Amino acid sequence: MTSYGRAPHRPELAGIVQRLWYVEDPGSTGLEVKLPTSTAQLLINLSGDRLSCGGADRRETVGPYALASIQTGPQVLDRTEQRRLVGVVIRPEAIGGLARLPADAIGPLAALDELWGGWAERLREVAEPAAGGAEALDRVEAELVQLARPGDGPVADPLVRQVIDRLRRNERIGTIGDRVGLSQSSWTRRFRTAVGLSPKRYQRVLRLERVIALAREGDAGRRDWADLAITAGYYDQAHLVGDFTELTGTSPTRWFRGRPEVAFHGPLSAR
Incomplete structure (x- = not known):
């Protein structure tokens, strides 16, 4: 697998885009689970014609470019859609402005062509012929600068x-x-x-991110969940375990037993 990521280079995007990334894994197959995170993402599939995600009881499929909004539950992803994929991590305060509609009206996966018309296809067209991840991100970022054109109004609040x-x-x-x-x-x-x-639910996602980051930093065999709970902002260990389980569909111990290589992605068996 080849992966590449970086912060935006264009100053016009500093308040909109947090990070850009590229992954190429031609042999990628199967399903994985993604835990909630505090940012939305633009996704551009360069090797297929669809993107999909879903929870336990519902699955959504759109075309090859989409806006994945912030979710408060685990999402099942198809790894075949990651064989050549560009992602743009959107700052949370810019999601509604970027989508050009209230963010709480966006589903888990919104088709970009329905939000932006032909410009969505343009993003894929500029990235597709790129020789590698660095060039693909440069091309996408140059196109995204149009979002910050003077006179269009503020995107981020x-x-x-x-x-x-x-x-x-x-x-x-x-x-x-x-x-x-x-x-x-x-x-x-x-x-x-x-x-x-809501601010309350968003704060819960922030705490989840914090405790996962802290747990990954420490000794995998000697995690003190009571101490991690207080450091991450929970009342106590029971608060951590209850919130973690509700947001992810699994317990912290079970999730980390699966030894996920990427912080918020793991095998379905970890749920």
């Missing part, structure tokens, strides 16, 4: 960026309105429009 920073610090949601100078109903509505989740 700066107030939501402030709120996300506070949620990352595990601040209580009830105190954030005083900090940003808006009523809770006002800033919560703006948050849902930009991000697609």
Whole structure:
């Protein structure tokens, strides 16, 4: 497997795009599970005509380019769709602006041609002939700069960026309105429009990311879940286990027993 990733080079995209990545794995087969993360992604399949994802009871399939929104449950992915794939990680405060509709109206997988028309196909057309990952990302990024053209209006909501920073610090949601100078109903509505989740559910995803990162850093055979729980912002170990299980469909011990190579991707058997 070949993979490549980097931060955006174009300053116009700094407030919209967090990271770009490319993976090429011609022999990739089977299914895998992806855990919730705090960002959305643009996906461009360069080796096939579809992208799909789903939970335990529902599966969605669209064409070869899609916007994968933030989810609060595990998603089953088809690894054959990763044989040559470009991804663009979108900053959460920019999801609604980028999609050009409220983020909480977007499904798990939105077809980009329905959001952007022919421009979606243009993204694949510029990336497809690239000789490798670095060139593919350069080509896609050059095309994405059009999102930040002057006069089109802001894509990212700066107030939501402030709120996300506070949620990352595990601040209580009830105190954030005083900090940003808006009523809770006002800033919560703006948050849902930009991000697609309520602040409370988004904060739970942030804690999940944090505890997974901490667990991967330590000794795999000697994880102290009680200590990790407090460090990651949970009340206690029981809070961690309950939240982890609800968001991922499995316990932390079972997930890490599968020894996933990538932080938020693993075999179905780990569920």
